[in-house]
Amino acid sequence: MNAPVPDLLPESTPPDGPYVGRSMQRVEDLRLLRGRGTYADDVALPGMLHAAMLRSSVAHARLRSVDATAARAMPGVHAVITATEIAGAPGAKVPTVPLRLQPLACMEPYRQPVIAQDRIRHVGEVLAIVVADSLALAEDALEAIEVDLESLPPVADWRSSAADQTLLFDNTSTNRGVTFTARRGDIDAAFGKATHVQRERFTIQRQAPVTMETRGVVADWDAVNSRIVVYGAAKVPYFNRRTSADMLGMKHSEVDFIEGDTGGSFGARGEFYVEDFLVPFAARHVRRPVKWISDRREDLMTMAQSRECEAEAEMAFAADGTILGVRGTAWCDLGAYPRTNGLIQPRNIAHFLTNAYRIEAVEFASHVQFTNKGPAGTYRAPGRSETTMFCERLIDLGARAIGLDPVEVRRRNLVTADDMPWHFASVTPSEPASTGVTEADSGDYRSTFERCLTEFDWAGKQALQGKRIDGRHHGIGVACFIEGGAAGPRENAKIEMASDGSVTLYVGSTSVGQGLETSLGQIAADALGIPMSALTLLHGSTTYLSEGFGSYHSRSTVMGGSAIIDAAGKFKQAVREAAAVYLECLADQVVLEGTQARSPRGRSISFAELARSEKIIVEGTFANHHHTWAYGAAAAHVAVDARTGHVAIVDYLVVEDVGRAVNPLLLHGQVIGGTVQGLGGAFLEDMIYDAEGQMITGTLADYLLPTATDFPQLRAITLEEYPSPINPIGAKGAGEGGTIVVAAVIANAVANALAEYGVNPTSLPLSPSKLWQMIETARAA
Amino acid sequence: MKVSFKVNGKPVATEVEPRTTLSLCLRDNLRLTGTHVGCEHGVCGACTVIVDGDAVRSCLTLAVQMEGCDVVTVEGLSDEAALSPLQAAFRRHNALQCGFCTPGMLTTAHALLSEEPNASVERIREVLSGNLCRCTGYLPIVEAVLDARAAYGGPAYQPADAGHGASHASAGAAR
Numbered sequence: 001m002n003a004p005v006p007d008l009l010p011e012s013t014p015p016d017g018p019y020v021g022r023s024m025q026r027v028e029d030l031r032l033l034r035g036r037g038t039y040a041d042d043v044a045l046p047g048m049l050h051a052a053m054l055r056s057s058v059a060h061a062r063l064r065s066v067d068a069t070a071a072r073a074m075p076g077v078h079a080v081i082t083a084t085e086i087a088g089a090p091g092a093k094v095p096t097v098p099l100r101l102q103p104l105a106c107m108e109p110y111r112q113p114v115i116a117q118d119r120i121r122h123v124g125e126v127l128a129i130v131v132a133d134s135l136a137l138a139e140d141a142l143e144a145i146e147v148d149l150e151s152l153p154p155v156a157d158w159r160s161s162a163a164d165q166t167l168l169f170d171n172t173s174t175n176r177g178v179t180f181t182a183r184r185g186d187i188d189a190a191f192g193k194a195t196h197v198q199r200e201r202f203t204i205q206r207q208a209p210v211t212m213e214t215r216g217v218v219a220d221w222d223a224v225n226s227r228i229v230v231y232g233a234a235k236v237p238y239f240n241r242r243t244s245a246d247m248l249g250m251k252h253s254e255v256d257f258i259e260g261d262t263g264g265s266f267g268a269r270g271e272f273y274v275e276d277f278l279v280p281f282a283a284r285h286v287r288r289p290v291k292w293i294s295d296r297r298e299d300l301m302t303m304a305q306s307r308e309c310e311a312e313a314e315m316a317f318a319a320d321g322t323i324l325g326v327r328g329t330a331w332c333d334l335g336a337y338p339r340t341n342g343l344i345q346p347r348n349i350a351h352f353l354t355n356a357y358r359i360e361a362v363e364f365a366s367h368v369q370f371t372n373k374g375p376a377g378t379y380r381a382p383g384r385s386e387t388t389m390f391c392e393r394l395i396d397l398g399a400r401a402i403g404l405d406p407v408e409v410r411r412r413n414l415v416t417a418d419d420m421p422w423h424f425a426s427v428t429p430s431e432p433a434s435t436g437v438t439e440a441d442s443g444d445y446r447s448t449f450e451r452c453l454t455e456f457d458w459a460g461k462q463a464l465q466g467k468r469i470d471g472r473h474h475g476i477g478v479a480c481f482i483e484g485g486a487a488g489p490r491e492n493a494k495i496e497m498a499s500d501g502s503v504t505l506y507v508g509s510t511s512v513g514q515g516l517e518t519s520l521g522q523i524a525a526d527a528l529g530i531p532m533s534a535l536t537l538l539h540g541s542t543t544y545l546s547e548g549f550g551s552y553h554s555r556s557t558v559m560g561g562s563a564i565i566d567a568a569g570k571f572k573q574a575v576r577e578a579a580a581v582y583l584e585c586l587a588d589q590v591v592l593e594g595t596q597a598r599s600p601r602g603r604s605i606s607f608a609e610l611a612r613s614e615k616i617i618v619e620g621t622f623a624n625h626h627h628t629w630a631y632g633a634a635a636a637h638v639a640v641d642a643r644t645g646h647v648a649i650v651d652y653l654v655v656e657d658v659g660r661a662v663n664p665l666l667l668h669g670q671v672i673g674g675t676v677q678g679l680g681g682a683f684l685e686d687m688i689y690d691a692e693g694q695m696i697t698g699t700l701a702d703y704l705l706p707t708a709t710d711f712p713q714l715r716a717i718t719l720e721e722y723p724s725p726i727n728p729i730g731a732k733g734a735g736e737g738g739t740i741v742v743a744a745v746i747a748n749a750v751a752n753a754l755a756e757y758g759v760n761p762t763s764l765p766l767s768p769s770k771l772w773q774m775i776e777t778a779r780a781a
Numbered sequence: 782m783k784v785s786f787k788v789n790g791k792p793v794a795t796e797v798e799p800r801t802t803l804s805l806c807l808r809d810n811l812r813l814t815g816t817h818v819g820c821e822h823g824v825c826g827a828c829t830v831i832v833d834g835d836a837v838r839s840c841l842t843l844a845v846q847m848e849g850c851d852v853v854t855v856e857g858l859s860d861e862a863a864l865s866p867l868q869a870a871f872r873r874h875n876a877l878q879c880g881f882c883t884p885g886m887l888t889t890a891h892a893l894l895s896e897e898p899n900a901s902v903e904r905i906r907e908v909l910s911g912n913l914c915r916c917t918g919y920l921p922i923v924e925a926v927l928d929a930r931a932a933y934g935g936p937a938y939q940p941a942d943a944g945h946g947a948s949h950a951s952a953g954a955a956r
Contacts, residue, residue: 025872032880033868035815035855039881042814136800212819212827212881212915263817263881264915296820513879513916669875669917676918700824700913708909708919 019522019532020729023665026518027532028261028511037261040216040232045289048218049078051282052138053275054128054145055298059372059693060155060168061120064148066128071144076137078286080145081129083117086281093117095247097272100239100340101378101552102347102431109172110370112337114247114274120149121168122336122374123695124301126274131282131290154372154693158310158331161369168336168370177338177368180350184425190325190361194316198398203763204386204743206308206333206687207680208300208703209379213263215303216293217275219283226254228280233257233540235269235510236550239340240276241542247277248284255280259540265512266677267378268304270552272340297698304377305687306345308333309386313353313364315394317402321409325361326353326391332366335373341552342376343368348383351427351438355391356445356480356631357413362425372693378552380677381740384483392479392744393762396751406748407458410449410480417444417722440482440629441732443657443722449480452633452655455717461637466755472639472648475753479634479744483656485554485733486628486724490621492545493563495528495571497616501595501608503528503535505567508548509560510540514735515666516556522662523561523729527568530594545619554733557662559622562727567620578614579605628724628732632656634675634741636749642757645772647683647750649713656737657719660730664718671716671738678742680706686765754778786847788813789857797844803837804828806844807854815855815884819913826912829885830854836892855884858891866932867891867925876925878916885912890926898935902927 015022031037054066068080086094096111116125128145132138153166160166161175168175191197218231228250233240237257245255262269275292283290294302313328332346350366395413399406415422421439453459456478464474494506505524509516517537525532538544539560549559576590579597582605583590591598595607610616634654640647654675661667684704688696697703716738723730747761750771757778761771785794788811795810807813807830819827821840828839831853859865864872867890877883886909893900893908900908905926906919914922928938 026875028880029872029877030864032877032883033855033864033871033887034859035813035884037815037880039814039817041808041818044809044812210915212825212879212913213817214819261880264879266915296822296825513881515875515878665875669878669921672920673878673916673918676920677915699822700820701822705913705915706918707911707913708906708923710910711918712906712920712923714918714920 018526020526020662022522022663024518024522024663026515026666027521028515028517032261039213039261039263040218041293043218043231043260043291045218045220048289048291049131049133049286050135050138051129051131051279051290051292052135052142053126053298054130054142055301056116056120056123056125056127058120058149058151059123060152061149062152063116063118063120063127064150067146068128071130071141074141074144076133077130077141079131079282080141081282081285082127083115085285086115087117095277097274097339098243099338099343100236100272102343104178104343104429104431106178107338109169110177110338112274112339112375114277122372123693124298124374126278129278129282131286156372156689156691156693158333158369158371161371162331175370177334177370178343178429179368180347180366180427182350182362182364182425182427185325185361187325187327187361187363191316191327194324195319196317196398196402197314198317198394198401199314200394200397200762202311202313202390204307204309205764206305206373207379207685208305208687209266209268209303210703210705211264211266211268214294214296214299215273215275217279218289218291219280220289221283221287223287228255228284230255230257230280231260233259234262235265235512235552237510237540237542238508238548238550240272243272244277244280248280257542259510262512266380267382267552269512270341271304271377273302296700300698300703301374301695304339304341304379305335305374306376306379306382307386307681308376309349311390313390313394315398317398319402321399321402321404321412323357323359323413326359327363328353330366331369333371333373333376334368335371335375337375339375339377341378344378345376345382347427349387351424352384352387353391354425355388356415356482358415358419359413373689374695380674381736384740385678385681385743388479388481388740389743389747393747396748407453407478411446414446414449414480415440416446438627441626441724441726443629443631445480445631447721448631448655448657448719449633451719452478452635452653455655456635456651456653458635464637465752472641473753474637474639475749476635476637477745477749477752479741479748481632481737481741483554483630483734483737483740484627485630486558486624486727487553487555488624490623491549491559491563492547493560493567493620494545495567495618497607497611499611501606501611503530503607505535505537505564506544507537507539507560507564508545508550509556510551512551514670515663519557519662519666520560520564524564524568527565528571529592534595554735558628558727558729558731558733559624561662561729561731562622563620565728566622567618570618570620571616574616574618575610578610578616582610624726626726628659628726630656630658630732630734630737632737634745636745638746638749638753640750640753642775645768645770645775647766647771649711651713653715653717654738654741655717655719656734657721658734659723659732660720661718662729662731667718667734668716670735671718672714674736674738675714675742676706676711678739679711681764682743682746683765683767686767782845784845784848786849787851789853799845801844802840803830803842803844803847804839807839813854813856817881817884819881826889827882827885829888829912831888831892834892834895836889853888855887858887867894867929870925870929874921874925874928876917876921882912882914886914886922890929894926894930894933894935898930898933900930
């Protein structure tokens with residue numbers, strides 16, 4: 001076992017040749033390993049007060065009144081803020097959270113109020129904010145607030161949501177927010193000529209991203225300039241600054257969101273959470289800095305949950321194994337509100353049932369159902385993890401039904417280089433900014449599949465299928481995947497030469513722990529032709545650029561990196577033009593060598609000398625309306641103990657072609673880390689709500705994450721055979737691939753191991769108790 | 782209440798309420814914010830510090846219990862000049878991403894290797910299984926701790942063959 005050790009260089013040692021492609025040790029580690037990072041809770045400001053949120057303990061109710069009189073009178077309490085204070089005038093409504101991704105007009109009635117005003121729709125919804133001298137005093141005061149509410153029947157699952165007996169939102173006639181439908185080709189003709197149709201029902205459980213750092217916001221009211229500075233920003237500071245400023249009734253320029261170190265995201269930090277408004281509002285209200293840090297229970301209740309859905313899916317096969325079409329319906333339980341990103345999972349579920357395969361006919365509908373659970377959002381591989389499992393199970397089951405080897409069926413149907421650019425089904429409705437057309441950029445999906453089979457020794461492990469060794473049932477499984485990344489529309493970068501000649505680079509991308517300072521530093525150093533140690537890279541905060549986008553959809557390396565390359569080209573031209581005056585030659589004749597500019601006659605001027613009289617500052621941008629598509633395959637060898645339902649991973653291999661790996665060491669970390677996260681979802685993690693809409697799994701002792709002893713046998717191989725043609729780096733977004741394929745390959749391997757009982761895993765998690773039950777049921781049948 | 786103890790070799794005296802946890806005392810009173818609080822009920826391990834040689838959850842320990850104790854936090858694992866061998870191993874193996882769990886991983890591993898420099902891979906996994914990491918999948922953390930054993934007087938590190946003849950390949954085969 002090892003981490004890849006070749007090419008490990010400290011970032012201060014300039015390599016021979018380019019930085020890009022090298023396994024550089026991370027710049028950020030030097031502070032993080034010494035405990036010198038600055039996460040939200042590490043921010044401490046003079047005069048800072050502490051906020052605690054009063055959260056609903058019921059899932060669905062009419063809110064009659066919130067009486068904070070007693071709480072306000074308690075010592076150390078500075079303010080208790082309710083919907084009344086936020087709405088301002090009698091009869092006025094509190095602001096609601098806008099959709100960022102897929103901003104469909106039909107979502108208007110379903111938008112989340114920043115605080116419960118007349119209706120409560122999930123356990124954990126904010127009813128009031130207490131601001132006090134200490135967190136302990138604030139929490140004490142929560143208990144003195146009187147809430148008068150009238151219980152309403154909880155809508156605790158998608159079925160009761162779809163029944164529309166209890167409507168969750170005023171001015172609507174249904175709890176179904178929208179239905180996304182993917183269409184391609186002639187679906188009736190495809191199913192009409194099928195020799196076999198494989199039909200299955202799948203259920204995926206609700207999961208929680210669980211960042212190790214909980215959310216937190218520290219807001220500083222600047223009374224002199226009437227400005228607010230918000231710490232704790234992550235992932236999408238610019239969108240959240242605009243949203244918060246609009247809600248506060250302030251100019252965008254009067255609000256800054258500052259990014260510090262961020263303790264993980266996995267998609268979930270891409271939201272605008274109500275606290276991103278409530279805490280700045282509170283700071284302005286009390287005219288003091290205010291800190292709010294989520295505790296773990298609050299975080300499990302309110303941070304974007306995801307994945308929960310049920311689906312009926314059919315796959316039509318020709319006798320030779322050609323997949324003629326897929327169709328079906330999915331119902332996605334979005335919880336109480338769409339928030340900013342909630343529509344992505346249901347939209348992707350509609351879109352990606354075809355996975356990596358050349359399937360000409362598609363018709364798949366995905367319903368967005370609101371319930372009284374915590375609001376859902378994006379979680380690493382949103383919608384893709386789910387559909388990849390549906391697709392790959394259908395292939396295994398369908399192939400066996402028609403007497404073909406599932407591996408051969410995959411070979412026959414995988415998209416190859418000849419099929420590029422492969423067009424996916426189109427989805428309606430689509431967001432206004434989108435062209436609605438999605439196509440793969442490059443690749444040969446069969447080549448990663450073959451590589452995976454070879455490296456895994458699929459042929460050699462054939463004999464293991466269904467075999468009982470030492471009392472355990474052995475099985476192997478394989479599955480393919482595609483990974484979209486590099487979402488547009490743009491990213492921006494700025495490069496500045498300071499008065500001492502040092503180079504500072506600002507980029508709109510944000511770091512959520514993925515090593516952005518290192519990977520983008522590598523790209524920047526190459527593009528500028530200077531050592532990494534000679535430049536400073538600053539990212540995220542809204543003080544750096546007029547517009548930025550951030551990190552989501554595996555985009556930051558590709559989009560931020562490409563914007564940096566654009567800015568670097570402009571920067572070098574600006575330096576040449578400035579230097580030409582001093583070197584008495586034409587700008588085009590100036591040659592840049594590191595931080596020196598030279599003329600053809602051998603004269604030179606350093607950046608430091610140039611900076612004494614010249615101010616060089618340039619901006620670059622990269623716009624992109626197409627996505628990159630990394631792709632790959634994974635294979636697993638499992639051993640199932642039928643007496644306990646425990647599944648051991650004997651071997652697991654994932655192969656992914658990412659076009660170009662900027663820093664293979666960091667990429668490898670993303671793939672392995674993402675794989676273990678996916679294994680958590682496949683075996684352990686289950687966010688359970690009861691029939692009253694109460695969250696049952698409210699601690700990390702109840703919501704089980706993988707630990708160091710669970711999955712020690714994992715391998716990953718990264719390939720760079722098909723660089724992306726749509727960005728100057730050639731890289732494809734690749735932070736999610738490890739996660740996407742896990743549930744699919746595990747379900748196939750477990751089914752293979754338990755073939756003698758006919759166990760058919762179509763729902764997650766495959767926890768020991770559930771799998772044991774499935775085995776017992778199958779044995780009895 | 783006043784409590785006096787040693788932190789990272791230096792004597793400290795600070796005023797706390799009886800209910801103040803060690804994690805809060807370290808972070809707020811002493812501004813040692815490298816100790817992170819991830820769950821406040823002893824499950825995640827991010828807040829682990831070393832008290833008189835033992836790895837301890839500072840979120841489940843009261844500050845007043847520290848009277849006369851010797852506490853080491855992540856800030857005390859290395860000096861200004863260089864990373865400790867354990868920290869350097871974490872960096873080489875990319876054993877951290879977001880860095881939030883890292884202080885707890887480092888203190889837990891340091892306490893283990895100080896007592897058991899020959900700890901087997903199984904023993905290392907078992908001890909680290911009390912600390913949650915959501916980014917790395919644990920493999921590089923375990924590898925970094927194996928690599929660091931030599932610096933504590935344990936066996937020399939033997940990186941297994943990455944194998945597979947592939948660029949950027951790595952394996953997690955049994956050791």
